[in-house]
Amino acid sequence: MPHAESPPPANSEFNPSEYPPFPSGLPTVQLETISLSKLLARDAEEQTRVFEICKGRGFFYLDLADSTAGDTIVRGAGAIARAGERTFALPLDEKMGYLMGATGPAGKPRSLFGYKQVGATLADKATGVRDTAEFFNVAKDDMTAACADPADMPRRGDSWPAPILEQRDLFAGYMRAAHGVGMLILGLLVDKLGVDPQEIWNRHRLGELAGDHVRITRGPPREKEEMPEIQTPSHTDFGTITILMNWLGGLQVWSESSRSAVLTDGQPDVPGEWLWVVPKPGCAIVNLGDAAVKFTDGVFCSGRHRVTPAPGPQGKFPRYSVVYFVRPEDTVIMEALAGEGIPKPQTEPAAEKEEKLTASEWIYRQALNLGTQFPGAK
Numbered sequence: 001m002p003h004a005e006s007p008p009p010a011n012s013e014f015n016p017s018e019y020p021p022f023p024s025g026l027p028t029v030q031l032e033t034i035s036l037s038k039l040l041a042r043d044a045e046e047q048t049r050v051f052e053i054c055k056g057r058g059f060f061y062l063d064l065a066d067s068t069a070g071d072t073i074v075r076g077a078g079a080i081a082r083a084g085e086r087t088f089a090l091p092l093d094e095k096m097g098y099l100m101g102a103t104g105p106a107g108k109p110r111s112l113f114g115y116k117q118v119g120a121t122l123a124d125k126a127t128g129v130r131d132t133a134e135f136f137n138v139a140k141d142d143m144t145a146a147c148a149d150p151a152d153m154p155r156r157g158d159s160w161p162a163p164i165l166e167q168r169d170l171f172a173g174y175m176r177a178a179h180g181v182g183m184l185i186l187g188l189l190v191d192k193l194g195v196d197p198q199e200i201w202n203r204h205r206l207g208e209l210a211g212d213h214v215r216i217t218r219g220p221p222r223e224k225e226e227m228p229e230i231q232t233p234s235h236t237d238f239g240t241i242t243i244l245m246n247w248l249g250g251l252q253v254w255s256e257s258s259r260s261a262v263l264t265d266g267q268p269d270v271p272g273e274w275l276w277v278v279p280k281p282g283c284a285i286v287n288l289g290d291a292a293v294k295f296t297d298g299v300f301c302s303g304r305h306r307v308t309p310a311p312g313p314q315g316k317f318p319r320y321s322v323v324y325f326v327r328p329e330d331t332v333i334m335e336a337l338a339g340e341g342i343p344k345p346q347t348e349p350a351a352e353k354e355e356k357l358t359a360s361e362w363i364y365r366q367a368l369n370l371g372t373q374f375p376g377a378k
């Protein structure tokens with residue numbers, strides 16, 4: 001059982017205590033394990049290990065034992081998956097009322113928050129095969145906002161499915177913990193590049209509008225043994241840092257780390273093979289996203305990954321995951337920070353030509369590049 005759980009409600013399809021172990025004999029990646037409690041204690045050796053990992057593959061296990069934030073994440077992830085299960089059980093036409101990318105509720109902006117139905121993303125441009133996962137992106141700003149009237153929440157207002165709206169406190173607590181863990185890691189990483197951690201914290205203030213969200217994903221059980229059947233196609237995350245909780249295998253990383261923040265048709269841009277990431281009890285899987293590459297001009301790596309149904313006997317279970325994406329505040333200009341460890345722009349003219357986008361524009365473009373379809377988008 002990967003993470004401590006309270007007993008599931010009757011008839012739940014999310015039952016981690018029943019999952020068989022990850023099968024042997026598959027090509028897996030050996031990720032390093034970093035201790036959150038050591039990072040909280042400013043352990044210099046642990047800090048150096050994270051720094052080296054983030055310059056390389058940019059993926060690691062984060063052991064959540066022995067800290068309040070870690071505990072909130074371990075316990076909260078299971079409860080959030082259950083809120084997700086109740087949401088996904090709603091009729092499809094009701095879920096489609098929360099479609100992400102559609103014009104938001106009256107007076108609210110269009111956004112990447114809300115529901116993505118099965119098949120909304122092309123998994124393979126050549127064959128036209130589509131993804132098989134559904135997910136719900138729950139906005140940090142709406143869950144953590146201190147509004148007397150929930151209709152005033154800044155993103156979707158109170159237009160969230162009841163199983164999510166009823167659990168605002170759960171989401172808010174989880175988001176604060178995950179965001180805090182993200183800030184701890186990002187702060188120590190940029191510090192090692194000669195950048196004042198405040199520079200990165202000022203671009204990711206918890207109380208400011210940002211693309212941060214919890215994504216709850218449900219992937220259906222595996223239909224056939226042959227690979228691959230794609231739940232979430234090959235991608236790098238758009239944000240700055242990602243904290244992922246999953247219980248079944250299915251996540252795969254590309255064997256060679258890809259350094260580019262520019263998506264090349266959604267496919268890996270260096271030769272290699274897909275390696276399975278085995279869920280590890282009590283640990284989150286942490287990775288950097290494209291914004292971390294942008295802020296450091298490519299010093300850090302945004303690891304390429306995808307999700308298939310779980311392998312072997314694990315594959316007969318629906319697969320849930322709970323992800324927290326830390327993203328820059330909406331109005332932050334996406335450009336490299338200045339620090340002795342960050343390369344200076346090569347030539348002035350090239351630097352001038354580069355378009356300076358805000359984080360919200362940049363993330364929207366990254367999503368379009370990845371094949372996400374937005375109703376009404378050109």
Ligand SMILES: O=C(O)CCC(=O)C(=O)O
Nearest residue numbers: 215217246251307321323
């Ligand atoms: O479900 C997982 O294990 C990973 C999900 C993921 O990569 C994503 O939602 O960006």
Ligand SMILES: [Fe+2]
Nearest residue numbers: 235236237305
């Ligand atoms: Fe991802």
